Amino acid sequence: MEAGSRFAQRHGRLINIFHYGGVYLQDLLIRGGNSLKGQVKISGSKNAILPIMAACLLSDGEIILNGVPDLEDIKVMSEVLEILGAVIKRQDDVLVINCSSVDACEVPEYISRKMRASNLVMGALLSRFGRARVAYPGGCAIGSRPMDLHLKGFINLGYEVADEYGYMSGLKKNAAGKEIMLDFPSVGATENIIMASALIPGTTIIRNAAREPEIIDLQNFLNRMGAKIRGAGLDCIRVEGVDRLGGVEHTVIPDRIEAGTFMAAAAITRGDVYLENVIHEHIQPTIAKLRETGAEIILNGSGIRIIGNKKIRATDVKTMPYPGFPTDMQPQFMALLSVARGTSVIVETIFENRFMHVPELRRMGAEIKIEGRVAIIKGKSHLEGAVVEATDLRAGAALILAGLYAEGETRLGHLEHVERGYENIHLKLKNLGADLGFHP
Numbered sequence: 341m342e343a344g345s346r347f348a349q350r351h352g353r354l355i356n357i358f359h360y361g362g363v364y365l366q367d368l369l370i371r372g373g374n375s376l377k378g379q380v381k382i383s384g385s386k387n388a389i390l391p392i393m394a395a396c397l398l399s400d401g402e403i404i405l406n407g408v409p410d411l412e413d414i415k416v417m418s419e420v421l422e423i424l425g426a427v428i429k430r431q432d433d434v435l436v437i438n439c440s441s442v443d444a445c446e447v448p449e450y451i452s453r454k455m456r457a458s459n460l461v462m463g464a465l466l467s468r469f470g471r472a473r474v475a476y477p478g479g480c481a482i483g484s485r486p487m488d489l490h491l492k493g494f495i496n497l498g499y500e501v502a503d504e505y506g507y508m509s510g511l512k513k514n515a516a517g518k519e520i521m522l523d524f525p526s527v528g529a530t531e532n533i534i535m536a537s538a539l540i541p542g543t544t545i546i547r548n549a550a551r552e553p554e555i556i557d558l559q560n561f562l563n564r565m566g567a568k569i570r571g572a573g574l575d576c577i578r579v580e581g582v583d584r585l586g587g588v589e590h591t592v593i594p595d596r597i598e599a600g601t602f603m604a605a606a607a608i609t610r611g612d613v614y615l616e617n618v619i620h621e622h623i624q625p626t627i628a629k630l631r632e633t634g635a636e637i638i639l640n641g642s643g644i645r646i647i648g649n650k651k652i653r654a655t656d657v658k659t660m661p662y663p664g665f666p667t668d669m670q671p672q673f674m675a676l677l678s679v680a681r682g683t684s685v686i687v688e689t690i691f692e693n694r695f696m697h698v699p700e701l702r703r704m705g706a707e708i709k710i711e712g713r714v715a716i717i718k719g720k721s722h723l724e725g726a727v728v729e730a731t732d733l734r735a736g737a738a739l740i741l742a743g744l745y746a747e748g749e750t751r752l753g754h755l756e757h758v759e760r761g762y763e764n765i766h767l768k769l770k771n772l773g774a775d776l777g778f779h780p
């Protein structure tokens with residue numbers, strides 16, 4: 341046995357050992373046909389923890405975060421904070437962050453490129469230290485993802501903002517609370533503007549704010565540190581600036597997209613899976629659509645049971661800002677509807693290029709036509725295992741789901757995308773009875 345494999349077995353995380361310089365050396369092998377059965381615990385939300393970690397920069401106290409998943413994106417955000425001078429310790433799923441010694445305000449290009457969410461430190465740096473210089477995150481596979489709404493928000497608050505040689509920079513000068521109308525309810529812009537308003541004088545009102553549950557978690561976290569924010573979860577958020585934010589202990593909300601992905605996995609494999617650690621309200625759009633496809637769903641306290649139906653029904657899906665159907669569940673639904681009875685239509689309204697998984701699903705036999713932002717999916721009862729590639733995080737998840745259904749073996753490359761956002765997905769699926777391995 342190679343040293344790497346021995347290490348991996350000891351640590352129970354086979355998936356990580358193939359990680360080398362950001363590129364996986366081995367592909368995931370999925371032998372389809374098994375129904376998933378059993379219980380799985382949903383991890384803390386990646387998209388909640390990333391802005392919360394950025395918000396730690398606003399505090400000079402010690403912050404304890406519970407329920408933090410072990411994910412690549414969280415390692416990158418830790419690296420960003422450490423570059424700025426933060427001290428971070430991790431034990432199991434607890435992260436202790438101290439930003440009292442932060443003395444730098446620049447995020448270099450090499451780290452910004454690794455993860456778009458690194459831009460979330462800009463609002464916090466401006467608010468607490470009065471200056472920030474953050475390399476543009478750049479586009480990604482699913483779209484160009486500009487930063488204009490973030491920067492317009494900072495400018496409205498009175499920050500001096502400049503765009504120079506691939507960097508966004510800002511100075512506090514006379515920043516003070518103002519009324520901001522977002523052109524689109526951007527999740528990141530809403531979070532960044534909340535953070536940029538937390539430590540400046542006056543009241544900021546953000547209209548047409550994003551309403552995602554992760555924004556409520558950010559508000560709760562900040563308020564426990566001493567901030568005065570209300571309205572998160574609605575489209576109008578009010579932030580009254582305060583002088584200082586202190587330490588706090590906070591438990592992050594469960595990951596609604598990981599939950600949705602396991603629900604879709606149960607549905608596509610006609611399985612029977614119980615998910616622990618979910619907030620039903622956060623996954624309502626996914627529950628409603630899964631019921632339309634015929635899955636039986638039973639809610640129970642902080643758990644949920646999904647029983648797949650032998651006959652998966654076609655349905656139509658349109659991605660929308662929360663509380664609409666999440667764009668982060670669109671690829672997984674595309675996989676599910678590829679094996680439904682009848683024709684389904686998916687409209688992607690959030691990202692302009694989020695159909696990268698379609699050519700890969702076609703390799704497995706799916707019949708999908710794309711017209712701009714619309715996908716027409718003619719359900720087929722048969723998919724065949726194939727060699728496919730994850731082009732981004734959720735595309736990778738969709739291909740795993742298709743592989744779990746398909747006849748024969750699917751070989752999925754570029755697992756590094758999947759590891760960015762799913763904690764131990766390989767082991768969690770294996771525990772539910774999936775037949776998974778790695779390409780030798």
Ligand code: UD1
Pocket residue numbers: 386387388390456457483484485486487488489490491524525526527528529550554667668690691692
């Ligand atoms: C967050 C999530 C991501 C999810 C997305 C939409 C995190 C870390 N990531 O990303 O998983 O897919 O919400 O639910 O929470 N836009 C602009 N200008 C801007 C900002 C955004 O045009 O300044 C556009 C984007 O290009 C995109 C749309 O707005 O087309 C939505 O983006 P946004 O809500 O900002 O997503 P993120 O915060 O990047």
